[in-house]
Structures are given as C-alpha cells and as structure tokens.
Amino acid sequence: MQSASAQSASTAACLTELRGRDLLSSADLSSEQTSALLALASAVKQGQVRLDLSGKVLGLIFLKASTRTRVSFSVAMGRLGGQVIDLDPSVTQVGRGEPIADTARVLSRFVDGLAIRTFAQAEVEDYAHWASVPVINALTDLEHPCQALADYLTLQEVFGELPGLTLSYVGDGNNVAHSLMLCGALLGVNVRVGCPPGFAPDDGICKRAQSLAASRGATVEVLHDPVAAVRGAHALYTDVWASMGQEEEKETRQQAFAGWCLNEDLLAEADPRAIVLHCLPAYRGLEISAGVIEGSASRVFDQAENRLHAQQALLAALLGGV
Numbered sequence: 570m571q572s573a574s575a576q577s578a579s580t581a582a583c584l585t586e587l588r589g590r591d592l593l594s595s596a597d598l599s600s601e602q603t604s605a606l607l608a609l610a611s612a613v614k615q616g617q618v619r620l621d622l623s624g625k626v627l628g629l630i631f632l633k634a635s636t637r638t639r640v641s642f643s644v645a646m647g648r649l650g651g652q653v654i655d656l657d658p659s660v661t662q663v664g665r666g667e668p669i670a671d672t673a674r675v676l677s678r679f680v681d682g683l684a685i686r687t688f689a690q691a692e693v694e695d696y697a698h699w700a701s702v703p704v705i706n707a708l709t710d711l712e713h714p715c716q717a718l719a720d721y722l723t724l725q726e727v728f729g730e731l732p733g734l735t736l737s738y739v740g741d742g743n744n745v746a747h748s749l750m751l752c753g754a755l756l757g758v759n760v761r762v763g764c765p766p767g768f769a770p771d772d773g774i775c776k777r778a779q780s781l782a783a784s785r786g787a788t789v790e791v792l793h794d795p796v797a798a799v800r801g802a803h804a805l806y807t808d809v810w811a812s813m814g815q816e817e818e819k820e821t822r823q824q825a826f827a828g829w830c831l832n833e834d835l836l837a838e839a840d841p842r843a844i845v846l847h848c849l850p851a852y853r854g855l856e857i858s859a860g861v862i863e864g865s866a867s868r869v870f871d872q873a874e875n876r877l878h879a880q881q882a883l884l885a886a887l888l889g890g891v
Contacts, residue, residue: 580605587886591697591704593690595714595751596777600785603718603755609891610722610875610882620885623650627884628680630656630663630696631707632687637849638707638715641876642684645884648877654680673699682888703887710812711771713744716848717752718883719875723868724758724804726875727844732757732785737802737839739763739795739831740856741822742770745808745848750774750789754782761790763798765825795829802839806846807831807856823855832858836866844868 583605591597598606612618627646631639643653656663656676663672673696676683682703685693690711697704706714725731736753738746742764750770753760760778762770769775769791778789792798799805810826811819836843845857845867853859862869885891 580608581891584609584886584891588889588891589703590887592714592883592887593693593697593704593706594712595717595748595755596781597714598752598755600755600757603721603752606718606879606882606886607722607725607756609886610718610878611725613881614875614878620649620881620890622646622681622885622888622890625649625651625681625888625890626654626679627651627888628654628656628676628683629707630658630683630685630687632658632663633708635686635707637873637876638684638686641880642707642884645877645880649881649885649890651681651884651888651890669695670699672696673704674701677701682884705883705887709744711744711774712748712751713848714748714752715876715880715883716745717748718879719872720749720806720846720848721752721756721758722875722879723846723872724844726871727868728803728842732787733759734804735759735761735802735840736804736806737761737763737799738806738808739798739829739835740807740826741768741810741812742791743808743812746770747774749806750778751781754778754785754787754789757782757785757787759788759790761792761798761802763792763795763829765829766793768825795835796838799835800838802843804844804846805831805836805839806848808848809850809852810856826856830854830856830858831861833860833864836861836864846872849873 583602684705684707686707690709782789810822
C-alpha cells in the first residue's frame with residue numbers, strides 16, 4: 570500500500586498530465602486520472618486546497634437548455650478566480666451557421682477553454698480538432714462525462730472506496746448511462762444498466778466499458794428485468810425517459826417504460842445501505858417516485874452540488890490551476 574505522501578505525489582502527477590487536454594468522453598481519462606480528479610474534488614469540497622484560475626476565461630457554447638451544468642461551470646470558474654463568457658447562440662454567430670473550424674480557431678485566441686453542450690458527439694470532436702485550448706463535453710447525445718464525475722464523487726463520499734461497489738442504472742440507455750458505464754469501469758465499479766428491450770445503451774460503448782471493467786476486475790452488464798438489475802446494488806440511478814430532442818417520443822416512451830419506475834419496491838431489492846441518484850430534472854411518478862427521491866436513501870441534491878466541486882477540479886486540472 571502506498572504511503573500518504575506517495576499517494577499525494579501520484580495524484581499530483583496524474584493531474585499534471587491533464588493540463589491542456591480535452592475531455593470529450595469519460596474514456597479519455599485513465600483509471601488513475603479519474604481517481605485523482607475525484608480526490609481533488611473531495612479536497613476542494615472540504616476546503617483542504619485552494620485552486621487558482623485567476624485571469625483564465627471559459628467560454629460556454631450551449632446549444633441545449635441547461636440549469637445545473639451552466640450554473641455549476643459558471644460558479645466553479647468564479648470560485649477559482651476566473652471568468653465565464655456565455656456564447657449564447659441566439660446572439661452570436663455560433664447560432665448562424667459559422668463553420669466550427671472558424672469559430673474554434675477564433676475563440677481559442679480569446680478564451681482559455683471551451684465547454685460545449687450540443688447534440689452530436691461529432692460536433693465537440695470537431696471543436697477539439699480545431700481549437701488550441703481544452704474542450705470539455707458539457708453533454709452530447711452520446712455522453713455526459715462531467716455528470717459521471719459528480720455521480721462517482723457522491724458514491725465515494727457515502728461508501729469510501731469505490732472498487733467492488735455496484736451501481737444500477739434503470740431507464741433509457743442514454744448519454745448518462747454511457748458515461749456511467751465508462752467512468753464506473755475505470756473506477757472498478759460494477760455497473761448494471763436495466764432497460765426495456767430496444768432501449769439498450771450503444772453497443773460500441775458497452776463493449777468499450779466491458780473491456781475497461783475487465784482490466785479493473787469489475788463488470789458491466791445490460792439487463793432487461795428491473796428487479797434483476799437492482800438486486801443487491803449499492804446505488805440505484807435513473808434519468809428521464811425522454812431526453813432533450815426526444816420530446817415527440819414522450820408518450821411512446823412512457824408506455825415502453827411502464828414498470829420501470831424507481832419506486833419503493835425496487836429500492837427494497839437493493840442493498841440495505843443503498844443510495845438513490847438522479848441527474849435531474851426529475852419527473853416524480855414517472856421514472857422515480859416522490860417517496861424515493863424525497864426519502865432517506867436519496868442523495869440526489871448532494872449529487873447535484875457535487876457537479877460544482879467535480880467541475881472545479883476538472884477545470885483546474887485542464888486549465889492549469891492545480
């Protein structure tokens with residue numbers, strides 16, 4: 570076992586490796602770098618370290634609506650001494666069809682990093698290709714890596730060590746599920762995704778996560794029975810059944826997901842110590858019951874707060890504030 574000083578040196582080295590890097594996918598990080606970010610986020614939350622991004626500017630390009638991500642990035646930069654410029658597509662050329670290649674190269678001369686929330690994963694990849702500053706995926710249809718960091722920070726706060734724990738995600742195999750699988754695999758967490766047939770996560774993401782998990786002695790599974798998915802799990806997680814851009818499918822999805830609500834009956838199948846997570850916004854009575862989200866097992870609002878602390882750690886690492 571490493572001494573405390575050796576662990577600290579290892580964490581510092583991992584964080585240094587991230588300076589100037591992009592975060593487009595949870596799998597862009599190594600196991601060690603992911604753990605180092607969680608350790609830094611925890612230290613930030615507890616007031617044990619002071620990070621400094623004075624003089625740094627983060628540009629936000631959000632083509633999708635956002636509450637927690639927009640506010641947490643803005644507050645995170647402010648607390649680190651930096652600034653945020655919200656590049657609202659309705660009042661900039663970003664929303665008028667300017668090529669990403671042009672936008673990314675110009676903005677790289679003004680800001681020190683870009684956080685981008687959009688639809689296609691290819692768009693954040695294009696920004697990263699053309700930008701000379703770090704690009705952060707603040708949500709695409711494929712992944713939500715910043716959310717996963719906050720989620721596993723929450724799990725770590727409750728249980729201490731992450732390897733060997735089981736997180737069960739119940740619902741649509743969406744962007745959140747993808748990042749939970751990849752990030753959990755890197756951390757040695759067993760991840761189960763429970764969903765109706767036809768709503769499974771992307772097969773390529775599953776295979777990548779399973780390969781990463783195997784190297785850490787963990788498993789990633791996709792199951793089509795809600796009880797089997799949650800049985801004995803340490804964390805039960807759900808998300809909306811119709812994500813942004815799927816509003817027209819809302820009624821169809823509600824029918825398909827009948828019986829998949831994270832309610833008291835499902836919670837009773839989990840480990841007695843199990844916690845409940847939801848990335849919000851939540852629709853009580855659909856994907857989660859009011860009793861569960863407001864109950865003693867819920868860590869949903871701690872989880873939301875942890876977006877701030879995880880993003881302070883991430884921004885400091887990528888933009889050179891560690």
